[in-house]
Amino acid sequence: MKKLTIKDIAKEFKVSISTVSKALNDSYEISQSTKEKIQKYAKEQNYKPNFNALSLKNRSTKTIGVIIPTMLNYFFAQVFKGIEKTALEKGYKVITCISNESYDKEVEIIEMLSNGSIDGFLLSMAKQTELIHKFDHFKTSIEDGTPIVMFDRVAQSIACDKVITDDLEGATKTVEYLYQKGHKKIAFVSTMSNLHIGKERLKGYKEGLKNVGLQFNKDLVLNVVEQDYKKYKNIVRPFIKNNSIDAVITTGESVAVSVMKAIKKNAQKIPKDAAVIAFSNGILSRHSSPKMTTISQHGEQMGATAAKILIEKLENKTKTITTEIIKTDLVIRDSTRK
Amino acid sequence: MKKLTIKDIAKEFKVSISTVSKALNDSYEISQSTKEKIQKYAKEQNYKPNFNALSLKNRSTKTIGVIIPTMLNYFFAQVFKGIEKTALEKGYKVITCISNESYDKEVEIIEMLSNGSIDGFLLSMAKQTELIHKFDHFKTSIEDGTPIVMFDRVAQSIACDKVITDDLEGATKTVEYLYQKGHKKIAFVSTMSNLHIGKERLKGYKEGLKNVGLQFNKDLVLNVVEQDYKKYKNIVRPFIKNNSIDAVITTGESVAVSVMKAIKKNAQKIPKDAAVIAFSNGILSRHSSPKMTTISQHGEQMGATAAKILIEKLENKTKTITTEIIKTDLVIRDSTRK
DNA sequence: TTTTCATCTAAAAACGTTTAATTACGAAGA
DNA sequence: TCTTCGTAATTAAACGTTTTTAGATGAAAA
Known part of the structure; x- marks a missing residue:
């Protein structure tokens, strides 16, 4: 019932507690025979050194x-x-x-x-x-x-x-990839424009555009506040409708789902007319239709x-x-x- | 740098450690003036009783x-x-x-x-x-x-x-709900037939059928193994195709997504031709199209x-x-x- | 026989607390 | 003056370990 301590073992064998401690730690100071019987007993009785005592002693x-x-x-x-x-x-x-x-x-x-x-x-x-x-x-x-x-x-x-x-490079590479697949009007939708990693991703997006020789256009950047995913629709839909976009990079998968819906609503086919890529590790991207290409974060x-x-x-x-x-x-x- | 202990405080005021301990615990044994100065000092120096020492002492x-x-x-x-x-x-x-x-x-x-x-x-x-x-x-x-x-x-x-x-009742109520909405061929798709909660849900499904006077039909029960969600499709699609189902209850949202896809593939409209309800708390159900009705688990x-x-x-x-x-x-x- | 050494075991201190038991000291009561 | 009491403090033990220091025993060396 009560937890076994070194003291109990000491009593059991009529030796001192230090002998038990040393025996359990296989010290050279203790005779083979003593060590063996103590270790055997400790094992049988499932002795475990008390965590708090150890922590206190070791200061760790x-x-x-x-x-x-x-x-x-x-x-x-x-x-x-x-x-x-x-x-x-x-x-x-x-x-x-x-x-x-x-x-x-x-x-x-x-x-x-x-x-x-x-x-x-x-x-x-x-x-x-x-x-x-x-x-x-x-x-x-x-x-x-x-x-x-x-x-x-x-x-x-x-x-x-x-x-x-590597948020920056992740975004850069993505733009380059999209460009290579023939996309020219690449939008960026962020749910974390106020966070450092959000800024990095935006920076990467811009850098990617520069690398492939596309002009940065601030109209193609949309910032939405996270959390109220139900409202994404109202912001995303006009954005998609009013800009003739052929690719979208988003900072998260949840908003990417909204983007995909908006694109479909706009009578564009994915990925034929417009591609979507999201920063994501989630399950949403694996179950969406179509399944989403993602920048995966490990x-x-x-x-x-x-x-x-x-x-x-x-x-x-x-x-x-x-x-x-x-x-x-x-x-x-x-x-x-x- | 090093953590302040009761001993340090004792030294500071040239009193014993027990005096400090009692002072900090506001004991009646210690004079008001002593208590005050010690408490003040402890607060200023951000003294915190050592966790491991306390745990050891209190055995908790x-x-x-x-x-x-x-x-x-x-x-x-x-x-x-x-x-x-x-x-x-x-x-x-x-x-x-x-x-x-x-x-x-x-x-x-x-x-x-x-x-x-x-x-x-x-x-x-x-x-x-x-x-x-x-x-x-x-x-x-x-x-x-x-x-x-x-x-x-x-x-x-x-x-x-x-x-x-309350898995059982959750399933029962769901069947009743579906029946009330006019569904007669209600299927049950389980990803956890080997787990107790899976069995309970199945039991609840059967009970629900009984309650509304529908015949249990084992052909309308599909068991799939979890994990390989990519393979759900191959099992789910024929199941949907071969049974003229007008409602499906699933034990999870992931497979429910597959079910919905299969239903659409089968040229049935959701929810007009067939309804889908999943045991779920996830985000999938909130982002699927259509958004999924769920048995939510708190x-x-x-x-x-x-x-x-x-x-x-x-x-x-x-x-x-x-x-x-x-x-x-x-x-x-x-x-x-x- | 005494000294020295090796081998094993025990005692004590320490980690940072709390708390029961004890002491010291002055004031009040007899 | 002596006892009793109350107050405020200290000492010591305990929680369960490890580790340093000390002690006991017996055998080998002198």
């Missing part, structure tokens, strides 16, 4: 704090999968908290976990935090000796390890990389600060010409 | 272990959201592990966390566990004093608290309920074992007649 919890804006998003869920898997492989547990895109929640979580619960943080900023640009909580944590590795939505000005996707790899970097830092294998860039992939499906 | 970690089959699933992600939110509100942290539907992983996780890392478990069984029907790891954990609350995929034979959805509420039950148990407010049933809701969208 083998636990990582993860702060993620939401889990109701395929990309972040993928990142989390990568984190959890890698952490477990390396013997680390994961305490996961959801910031819900709120700055206050983020601060609260960091506060709460800064009492020796965890060895380091893995986090992606809340939207609100990025908008109001308040990063003191991150700085404090790092200064207090709790390292942070940021992923996807990172704070430029904070000196810490980062893992990001969320799991991002999570795994971030976890690896943090753990190496915690185990003092690295001193330097790095920014790892995860490449995007163009996954060709049926919303683009063959 | 205020931490919950969550074992979830996957996060790449909107329903489970919703459940997790509910868990995390409720836990945090009640001052609990959450260590989250993904079983990936694997029995071995599940066992490994329970082993790993059974060293005083957590006070209790919140879990939904891996598919494999349910199939091979091996529940000893659950039993052991409970016997060793670590309570478990199971959600959604629960082990009938284990005596512990459970939170489930994942967040399920998570919140499970967390609440576990925490009450941990804080000794409850002794009894309960099974909480979360009702489903029929969310009417455009794949059913008005």
Whole structure:
């Protein structure tokens, strides 16, 4: 019933607790016979060293704090999968908290976990935090000796390890790909124009246009606010109707679905008359009709990389600060010409 | 830099550590003046009692272990959201592990966390566990004093608290609803015929038929294996083609999309000629065309309920074992007649 | 026989807390 | 004056480990 401790084992064999501890750790100081019987007994009784006692002693919890804006998003869920898997492989547990895109929640979580619960943080900023640009909580944590590795939505000005996707190049390459397939009027629809990664994608779009010799036309850029996906239609439809577009790049799959509907409504065939490509990792793109060509982001790899970097830092294998860039992939499906 | 401890504060004021401890806990044994100056200082210096020391002393970690089959699933992600939110509100942290539907992983996780890392478990069984029907790891954990609350995929034979959805009634009501809208040939497509909840849904379907006086016809039941969603088409299309169906209930949204496509292919209009209703919480149903009518499962509420039950148990407010049933809701969208 | 050494085991301190038991000291009551 | 009491503080033990330091025993060396 009650958990077995080293003390109980000591009593069982009428030896001191230090003998038991050393026996279990296979110390040279302990005779073979003693070690054997103690180890055998411990195994039989399923003895497990108490986690809190160990953490207290070692001043290390083998636990990582993860702060993620939401889990109701395929990309972040993928990142989390990568984190959890890698952490477990390396013997680390994961305490996961959801910031819900709120700055206050983020601060609260960091506060709460800064009492020796965890060895380091893995986090992606809340939207609100990025908008109001308040990063003191991150700085404090790092200064207090709790390292942070940021992923996807990172704070430029904070000196810490980062893992990001190559949003810029992803967009650039996509424009080039579309141009190569014969598209000339390529639109860009963004649901994250206020976020850094949104800006990067736009920048990449412009760069792509320049690379292929197309003129940038601000009328072909549409910014919609995320969340109210039901309203996408009202904004997207006129945009498609009023511009004779032959390709659209979107920053997310949800709005891409709206775009596809609008294109069809506009009596254009996909991909014959107009192609659609979305930044996405979701399931929507795989089930839409036609199935969507996407710029895929390798969320799991991002999570795994971030976890690896943090753990190496915690185990003092690295001193330097790095920014790892995860490449995007163009996954060709049926919303683009063959 | 280094974390402030009670000892440091004691040194600062040249008092004993117990005085500091009592002062911080506002004990009557300590004079007002001493309490004030110590509390003030602690606040200024942002003192936080060490988590591991506390856990060791109190034999309670205020931490919950969550074992979830996957996060790449909107329903489970919703459940997790509910868990995390409720836990945090009640001052609990959450260590989250993904079983990936694997029995071995599940066992490994329970082993790993059974060293005083957590006070209790919140879990939904891996598919494999349910199939091979091996529940000893659950039993052991409970016997060793670590309570478990199971959600959604629960082990009938284990005596512990459970939170489930009313799959049976959800299906029954749906059949009745469809009948009332004039449907007579109602099919049932399952992606989880081997899981208990799958069986419940089938049972509910049959019951519904009986209630409205329709004959059960096994030809109208289609079982497909989950996962290979790309292959759904090959199985679903002939099924739709060969049976003159006027309504379909599916256990998931992914296969429902296939069903809808097959119906269209079969030159039937949705919902005029055939209606489709899926058990689902996902985003697919909200973005499909037509938008799907669903039996919605309240994942967040399920998570919140499970967390609440576990925490009450941990804080000794409850002794009894309960099974909480979360009702489903029929969310009417455009794949059913008005 | 005494010293020295090797081998094994035990005691004690430490990690950061809380709390029961104890002490110190001055004021009030006898 | 002596006892009793109340207040404010300290000491010590405990939670479960690891690790440093110390001790015991017996055999080999002198």
